[in-house]
Amino acid sequence: MLLIRCPYCAVERPEVEFAYAGEAHIARPQDPSALSDEQWKDHLFIRSNPRGTHFERWRHIHGCGRFFNAVRDTVSDKFAMTYKAGLPRPSEAEIGKARS
């Protein structure tokens, strides 16, 4: 069972307190009607599904209830870092620093 740090509560808690919520940094378009079918399909369904570093959303559902973002390695399953929703995607340097 993984340990996850909630960036709002600033505590590390076991995985069972959290719910996964899909890939991060996929903002809903301001005006979906302006998108072509192709663009809308990409927004709806196409995900990066990487082997390795993955930016993803989690929710501290049995805690503060907040959604936040996380960097997790999809091979080892391990979290490198978590950060508040709305913050920019961390750089590779920041992720590397968090891992070490």
Add this chain to the structure above:
Amino acid sequence: MSTHRISAKGRVDHGKPVRFTFNGQRFEGRKGDTLASALLANGVHLIGRSFKYHRPRGILSSGSEEPNALVGVSRGVGRSEPNTRATVLEVFEGLSTVSQNHWPSLKRDVGAINDAFYMLFSAGFYYKTFMWPKSFWNKVYEPFIRGAAGLGKSPSLPDPDTYASRYAHCDVLVVGSGPAGLAAALEAGRSGAKVILVDEQAELGGSLLSEPDTGIDGQPAWQWLKAASDELAALKNVTVLTRTTAMGYYHENFLGLCQRLTDHLDTLPEGAPRERMWRVRAKQVVLAQGSIEKPLVFDGNDRPGVMLAGAARTYLNRYGVKVGNRAVVVTSHDSAWLAAIDLAEVGVKVAAIVDIRSSVSDHLVRLARAHGIEVLTGWTATGTRGRLRVSAVRVNPVGTNGKAGRARVIACDTVLMCGGWTPSVHLFSHTKGKLDWDEERQMFLPGAPTEETRCAGAGNGTFGLAGALREGAAAGAEAAADAGFKAKASDYRVEGDFECTGISVRELPTDRNPSSAKAFVDFQNDVTAKDIRLAVREGFLSIEHIKRYTTTGMATDQGKTSNINGLAIASDAVKRPAPAVGLTTFRPPYTPTTFGAFAGYNRGSLFEVTRKTAIDGWAEENGAVFEPVSLWRRAWYFPRPGETMHQAVARECRATRQSLGMFDASTLGKIEIVGPDAAEFMNRMYTNAWSKLAPGRLRYGLLLGEDGFIRDDGVIGRLSADRFHVTTTSGGAARVLAMMEDYLQTEWPDLKVWLTSTTEQWAVIALNGPNARKLIEPFVEGIDLSDAALPHMSVAEGRICGVPTRLFRVSFTGELGFEINVPSRYGRAVWETLYEAGRQYDITPYGTETMHVLRAEKGYIVVGQDTDGTLTPDDAGLGWAIGKAKPDFVGKRSLTRSDMLSPGRKQLVGLLTRDPATVLEEGAQIVDDPSQALPMKMIGHVTSSYWSEALGRSIALAVIEGGRARQGQTIHVPMPGKAHAAEITGTVFLDPENKRLNA
């Protein structure tokens, strides 16, 4: 009595006899015996029949790795367990055990015919043999195979035992209490760190229990062990768990420890749990799992009486049991020589030591000869004899060319084999830790860890007592230091430790045709060396494929004794080095673990939460039959004495349409949406337009996913400009709130809106029927109930029965209806008051079944029943619920994707069967032509289907391709027996003008 007991030896209590039975026969053991040691003490080696060939099998090992000696255990009603390893089962007074997998008896078994047809049952036998004819698989082959194969019999009664669970945290968790684990636990414990030491056996000591003839710091090994155990017991920061298996090692140093609490006791303490599952999060872990002895692979290596040499040594030194009177040792490793000498010292005739190596340490050879043992180095074993017990072993010299020479037969009642030792890397593998291949010693060793973990001792490839103590102490001290404590590794002085070496071999060389040899690799699944080579010849090159094709390593022992032998043979056959062929992945649990231990307290009524409404108790007292709806239990119907469900539902339907029905709707999901931007938030979430909805009015709300499909619905009340009372489906409440929170927190954090779940704050009493208004009028204060002041789809706040209410004028039945929301704590009191007053109108409580019938008569959908995640609003006939002028809402963009507009989409329609008495099955498929060839073209399915008491006939809702344009046409619904014709209709069966609703 006990022909093979040596009272001067062992740690069992020779003064405490324990009586038990095996296959009905009475035996005596000693307190401290396992079933295996107790049977061996009585000269019994034959324990069971093998899985596939029904070959007689004995005891191979002395530990949890045992593949052969599996028995059925029973102790009273419901307490039976199959496939228990005799080598770990502690005997107690009255223990009753049986052998498995034979008929009619262990000694005479009809299934052993399989052994004679050995050539037929080779690798992939099932896949090849039963391919044709295809139809025979279900009816003939599978039942036959299921009957013939398998091991023990599953218990058929509910388990009367209870199981406990516990969470724990510690600084250092040490797995294994052999010398390495003890040294680690001592260092960590002395540092003050919180330590848990866990061992699967009944007492601490590991290999020290089997090898007492060494000295540690000037003390005999067992004296040191006692001192170490006492010191650990005295340390308050150390928890010692024996009879506890570290069964799984999960992410971030989270381990499952299964502790067996009562299985070894003569009498079961009342109410005591049988097992306890510990879920431990450790800062640091030390794995000191030790090693497992490898069998040698030669013809007849599975005969009862053939066992691992180390096991024989354990039975002698730990249990005071000699495993035979005349033994031959077959080995490729020094350790078996030590076993032979231990046995010779208590008077066992060791006829010969057959070592495949041509050169062995002079010390061992001298020692053996001094004990009168014939030494045959550079020899091989090529066969055994005996039916139910080995009677002789066939041995041959191996020439310099590697070929076996002329055979010699040596009579014996025991063959002790040793092919070297395999470090136990199981738990390390659970963590996906990398394994490094040691080519010289032919073993996988723990490599770079992925967790905060250290391996020590034989499990790390460090064999010998001195090395184990040194490495264990270092690991314990380092682990404690990494957990924040000051620790220093002690030095140990060891005497009498002989550092054993050996070589790894594949199948032993033979002068016979290897393809007729029954040289077993995996004893539990009956896989021979020949099977593995055959699999490779047939093209299976990866160990993962070879494993699945031959089933090697797939039995309940996960190949603890067989994996490395299997890999070595596969690697030779594939002609690639072992690491390139790969080791199969070890997975939890380390040893078979009961379902009870995993379930713990979560069984029966504690298996899942049962949510009950404030009115649930009244329903129970009034004879309701309940059904589960998501986690709620809801009154399904209220049968009167002698009524069937059909009769009760028909009566409830009639009463509601004719006078007054009463329904507990408290499970409706409720979300309070409040804030200056509440209407804007509603506009973005729901399809409908909300800006112009006046306070005091209700609107049916439809919620889509961003993909355009219906997710949820519910009636929503606007209480004021900035406050909405949202209802959701009973099962969808949490999902809808989570979805709303997601959009609010992450897409529109600028909106000033607050969301609060109020599902459990409000009890909801639905009153439906022509007399609904008349009933509540006398109880309501501050609300004008007239149709003009409170028309259909409106809400008002006031009081009812003296308590605050949000009174909804709304109907899910098509009748004049009210949903009375009162704070939950008043729910039952208000219900009872209204029920008593309602007697003048023959008020009738009804359940979810009647609710479903009444709503279906009006064509009101139930999301999740009439929709399935692929229906758009238009598909469901709810196009009118879309606020066309709104620029955007969740799911809007998807509604114009090309496929969403295509003409052949399934649409919700009504169905009237040609025979009005036929009630279609929900979920039944719909076809145009019931006489077409199979497979038929299915054009839709029935979503809801009921007997309608109001219409005096059956009704149904269905989704059908292009269904709305096909009204009046006939379709067919194939069901068991016959296909039923039905006409496609609209979805509203009753009162399409809504006269009753607006009364």
